[in-house]
Structure formats: C-alpha cells, structure tokens
Amino acid sequence: MAGWHCAYLVHGDDHGRIAERRASLRAKAEAESGVGGLELLEGDASSPEAAAAALNAMTFATGRRFIVVDGVQEWKDKDVTAHLVPALKDPPPETTIAFFGREDGRKKVPAALEKAVKAAGGVVGHEQQRKAKDLPRWAIGEAQRLGIELESSAAQALVAQVGDRQQRLLRELEKLALEHGPGARLGAEEVEAVAAPSAERQVWGFVDALVARNHPAALRAFLDLREQGEALPRLIPLMARRIREVLQIALRLEAGESPAQVKASMKGSPWMVDRRIKEARASDADALRTALEALAALELDTRGQSALDEETSAVRVIARIAA
Incomplete structure (x- = not known):
C-alpha cells in the first residue's frame, strides 16, 4: 500500500x-x-x-x-x-x-x-470531542459527506435521542444514509423513526406517553417493554427524570416566565427544549408532583416493600400518573 x-x-x-x-x-x-x-x-x-x-x-x-x-x-x-x-x-x-x-x-x-x-x-x-451545542451543525456536515441532507430540526432530534458521543451519532447517520439513499432530505420524524435502537425508542416512547398522560399508549408501551425483558429499576429513573424536568418548567411558566425566557436559560438542543416546554404547558405542577410521589412509592415496591407484585404496582402507578 x-x-x-x-x-x-x-x-x-x-x-x-x-x-x-x-x-x-x-x-x-x-x-x-x-x-x-x-x-x-x-x-x-x-x-x-x-x-x-x-x-x-x-x-x-x-x-x-x-x-x-x-x-x-x-x-x-x-x-x-x-x-x-x-x-x-x-x-x-x-x-x-x-x-x-x-x-x-x-x-x-x-x-x-x-x-x-x-x-x-x-x-x-x-480527535477532540465537540461541545454539545456544536453537534447538530457537525451532524449536518457529516450527513452531507454521506450524501444525505439533514434538516436543522432533524440534527437536533438526532443529538437529543442518541446522545453526545460522536461515534454513535456517526453510526446512526450511516444507517440513515443506507436506509434512505443518496440525495434524501430527512426531517425530525425520519430521524426519530430509526436513529436509536428499537428497545431504546420504546423506552422513550413509553415515557413520552406517560408525560402526555396518554394512558392507553403508556400502558401498551410498558407491557411491550416488560415482555422484552426491560427491568423496572431501569424504567423508574427514566420516568422520574423526565417528569422532574417537565415539573421545573411548569413551575417557571406558572410563576410568569414566558416560554422564550425558559428556553433561553436551558441547556440542550433547542428541539428537545421546545418539546419539554410543550409537555409542561399541557400539564400542571400538581399532577407532576403526584406523579413523582407515585414513582417514589413504586420504587419502594420494587424492593419488596409491597404485598403486590411489581408488575401490578407498576400498572396501577401508570394509571395514576396518566389519568
């Protein structure tokens, strides 16, 4: 050579x-x-x-x-x-x-x-890692190198969904390029459909449905996750973290801050922040506090402190949060 x-x-x-x-x-x-x-x-x-x-x-x-x-x-x-x-x-x-x-x-x-x-x-x-705020622009450039066009919202969605590891982002871009072919223009929906492993997509879909208080969708997603072997100790922190994020935003909105003020002060991709603000505006602080209390009780149940099995306890908590 x-x-x-x-x-x-x-x-x-x-x-x-x-x-x-x-x-x-x-x-x-x-x-x-x-x-x-x-x-x-x-x-x-x-x-x-x-x-x-x-x-x-x-x-x-x-x-x-x-x-x-x-x-x-x-x-x-x-x-x-x-x-x-x-x-x-x-x-x-x-x-x-x-x-x-x-x-x-x-x-x-x-x-x-x-x-x-x-x-x-x-x-x-x-080989230096880029700052999180620079990753969407970097992803757009890498997409062009691979022969596809990534919209700004799609790049932000990719980073929000996959994380800030450049090698993972690049692998997902390569998958998108193979699936959609040269010259494809991709938006956030196309990225969300394939950018993360199926199990991970299901986890976040479940959390999305829970925060949106869509009880049928949340219950269906939860049962699918349990069927594929997903453990409650992994799901509970994911649920609690998202609900805490939305609660903090809801409290700020109730205190009189505008969505623009909230967005300007938050870290993360603009696409992800917009989504959290939308979730907060569709909920209220009292309901979110109740949800956190229910999750805390569920965590205790998974440690054997309930007469019910953890599956039944989880289904009841999902109904309480999403009601």
Whole structure:
C-alpha cells in the first residue's frame, strides 16, 4: 500500500474515534505485511525507551514494518526527549510507527512527542470531542459527506435521542444514509423513526406517553417493554427524570416566565427544549408532583416493600400518573 508516513500520532479526548483509527491502521498494516510485520507496544511494554528500541531493532522481515504504540498519554516529556527523539530523527526505512494517546483532563500527550513526529515528517491527528451545542451543525456536515441532507430540526432530534458521543451519532447517520439513499432530505420524524435502537425508542416512547398522560399508549408501551425483558429499576429513573424536568418548567411558566425566557436559560438542543416546554404547558405542577410521589412509592415496591407484585404496582402507578 503506497502512501505510508514514517510516523503517526493520534491523540485527543474522543476515545471512540481514536480506537477506530487504531483498528483501521492495524487492519491495513496486517493486510499489507501480515501479522508478523506488526509489533504492538501497550500496557507496561509501552514507554519511550521501548519505542526507541523497537525502531532501532534489526529485523530480517521483508516489506514494510509497523509498530503500534498505545498509552502515550502516560509518558513524560523528559523521557521522550532522552530516548525517542534521537530515534525519530533518522527513522529506519520501510518502517511506520504509530502512537496513540487517549487524553482526559489529567493526562495529555507530551508536547515533545508531537514535535518529534512532525519533525520526522510524520502526521499528527487530533480527535477532540465537540461541545454539545456544536453537534447538530457537525451532524449536518457529516450527513452531507454521506450524501444525505439533514434538516436543522432533524440534527437536533438526532443529538437529543442518541446522545453526545460522536461515534454513535456517526453510526446512526450511516444507517440513515443506507436506509434512505443518496440525495434524501430527512426531517425530525425520519430521524426519530430509526436513529436509536428499537428497545431504546420504546423506552422513550413509553415515557413520552406517560408525560402526555396518554394512558392507553403508556400502558401498551410498558407491557411491550416488560415482555422484552426491560427491568423496572431501569424504567423508574427514566420516568422520574423526565417528569422532574417537565415539573421545573411548569413551575417557571406558572410563576410568569414566558416560554422564550425558559428556553433561553436551558441547556440542550433547542428541539428537545421546545418539546419539554410543550409537555409542561399541557400539564400542571400538581399532577407532576403526584406523579413523582407515585414513582417514589413504586420504587419502594420494587424492593419488596409491597404485598403486590411489581408488575401490578407498576400498572396501577401508570394509571395514576396518566389519568
């Protein structure tokens, strides 16, 4: 395979994307040189001294040699300067070394390593997670790259439904592109229909119906979830969290704030905030407080503090909340 550089450094706080790039490089390396042409340095075996030794080691292998080094966020500048910088100044021919660093707030890849990779003519890739407010715009751009058009409301719905992990968002965009084909223009409804796993969609559909006090829909969704093995300890926190969110908004609206004022002060996608405000306007604070009390009682029932089985207790609570 043509086009290999002598060195790569991939680092940042988007650990999922870094793992994908590592797996991709490894697969391409094994395809070109076989398993014998690939050397892994990870865990205790990963250090600037070990990487330098691997670069300088004599080998009788034919073809390009690959060295993959993990965990470089643990390294120190002084060790990189002492051991690895000299080895990278004159890297051996037909050899590629790739460094991978998964950073967080406390651990960063040494600046000396990035400088050495660049000086050797290598490539440095930064994989940084985007802020939540930037994700809808990013999703629109990725959708265009995949050949589909994502409306603004659809991008906001995608982030609200899938979460802020870019790799999950990208997988969902790829599914949308495959299902709808090139040139498709997608709105929020199309995204909601396929963007999350079916079990997760059912959970949120159940919570939506509960907050909307649609008793038949809520009961039907609950029974479907239980049939597929969904546990009450997972459902109760989801229900309570949504009801608390809507209650806070309802209290602010009752106190005289306008929907625009509420929206301006809330975090999250505008699409999701609009939906919560709509739910709050369709309910009232007393009903929502009653719902939270009922859920607290249901949680106690699931711990064996009721003469009724948890299924019966849940059905009664759903009827009480959605009445």
